[in-house]
Amino acid sequence: FRVLKDAMTDLWEPVGGSGNHACRGDNASDNDPRHYVVHKIYSLEECKLKCMDLDRGDCRGIEYSHGRCEIWTRAFGIFAYAEIPVEKADFTCLRYGWPTSKLGPAEPSTSHPCRYRSPDDDDPRHYDLLPSKHPSLEECKAACTGYRGGNSCTGIEWSPGRCEVWTSPIGSFDPTVTGFTCMKMGADASRKEWSPPW
Incomplete structure (x- = not known):
């Protein structure tokens, strides 16, 4: 019970x-009422x-x-926030899903693109491409933690202007290419009690 409670x-x-x-959507001024x-x-x-x-999956x-x-209920979760003066009101913004702190570097190298089981296994079925035109690394992380596809997010591959939300296990990387950030969910992400809430 304690482990499950901690996970929740x-x-x-x-x-x-x-x-x-x-809370905000894409940036600090994105308070579109359709998001909530x-x-x-x-x-x-x-x-x-x-x-x-x-x-x-809607929360x-x-x-x-x-x-x-x-x-x-924004499709790609809560990415940004706005600082509110305390004298106006007390605000709390919380993201629900995998904490971004569970995303860690995909060892042994983090500057190469993610791959499935071998360096040339880059089948698009292993990931979903974030439709945002210029996603930042933080937005890519937020998309993973708020992911509501058919499978859980296992990690991300990010490069300027592109974000892949991986749903297959990341087991390799392409050593011939650099300039990428490959991150995957930590060890806790594979434990049963850490199953995401969707």
């Missing part, structure tokens, strides 16, 4: 670290539960301030 706790991750943050649904709720825990009660995270709960 780790499904929630503060966006932008500690601070008074409001507003509810009158008076506690952070109730707001979390409301999000988790959604149909499988991407929450923004909470007293009496207001935004349930975020």
Whole structure:
């Protein structure tokens, strides 16, 4: 029970670290109301539960301030945030899914493109391409943690202007090419109690 409880706790991750943050989409000014649904709720825990009660895979995270709960359902999760002056209100922005801290370097080399079982195994069936035109590394990570495809995200391959969300295990890399970032979910990601919530 303790392990399962800890796993559930780790499904929630503060966006932008500690601070008074409001959730945003692609950038700090992206507060498109289509990204979320507003509810009158008076506690952070109730707001979390409301999000988790959604149909499988729809809860991407929450923004909470007293009496207001935004349930975020944006397709690629919560990437950005806005700093809010404390005198205005207390805001909490939490991402739901794999914490980005679970994404680690794909050893032994992190500057080469990800591959499946061999250096030439780059079959597009192993990953989904993020449709964003110029995704940053942080947006690529957020897309992985909020991924709701047919399989769980196993890692990412990022290069300027391109993000691959991997759904097959990353077991190799291409040593002939550099300029890439290849990251995969940590060891905990393969344990049963760490199954993602979708």
